[in-house]
Amino acid sequence: MSGFFSSDPDSDLALAHRMADAAREAILPYFRMDGLSADNKDAGKEGGGFDPVTIADRAAEEAMRAILAEHRPDDGIWGEEYGQKPGTSGRTWVLDPIDGTRGFLSGTPTWGVLIALSEGAGPVLGVIDQPYIGERFVGGGGRAEYTGPRGTHRLGTRDIGGLDKAILFTTFPEIGTPADRSAFEAVSKQVKLVRYGMDCYAYALLAAGQVDLVIEAGLNAYDIQAPIAVIEAAGGIVTDWEGNPVHQGGRALAAATKDLHAAALELLAGAA
Structure with missing residues (x-):
């Protein structure tokens, strides 16, 4: 086994990056693909609506879950497509393989892969990844970083006043x-x-x-x-x-x- 079993922040971040990379690889072949179909998770529900899920959503979550099963089998998982898997470590990986599937289906690059590591007090690590543009936003473990076409730099909110x-x-x-x-x-x-x-x-x-x-x-x-x-x-x-x-x-x-x-x-x- 590799060193991902450690629960220190650097190890957590390395694992999150590995999961985001796997999700990218699973999703990108389907983005802007002709004839991509979607199931409607709201079909048959009162009030109707359109809550789509595609093969890309499922493939990305499966890829991330496989990495966790190998390297963090004691951690819990809560994913949009495959629900919750209890853990024994007190830590849960919270996954949205494609946040913005409607945008994904429309061809807009505003969807993303969401990965969070949550402990008792809430999320301690988060990743927002946009695979098509190649942008990744990371926060936690003393880091607030952006990596993308213009390189890597620190994230920081702005103060514009009122x-x-x-x-x-x-x-x-x-x-x-x-x-x-x-x-x-x-x-x-x-x-x-x-x-x-x-x-x-x-x-x-x-x-x-x-x-x-x-x-x-x-x-x-x-x-x-x-x-x-x-x-x-x-x-x-x-x-x-x-x-x-x-x-x-x-x-x-x-x-x-x-x-x-x-x-x-x-x-x-x-x-x-």
């Missing part, structure tokens, strides 16, 4: 319930610019100092744990809409600074 100068992202214009939408609009009316449809890439841009706020609802743990670790390592803050931990998903508010977070939180609470 809400009136902020750029805000969310994935869906129809965010959450009607009440959620009203609360989101209370914030969106105060910022400089609102953009939609970026999935996990919006969180990566926040950690890289390109945008200032991400507000979403209806998330699962595997949607948010990796972004939490990356953004917090870069100096930002991520909570639910009440200011509490959001490790298990739900309604998330990610902000570049404490002041922006407090201002957005006040508006969300007031509207709700």
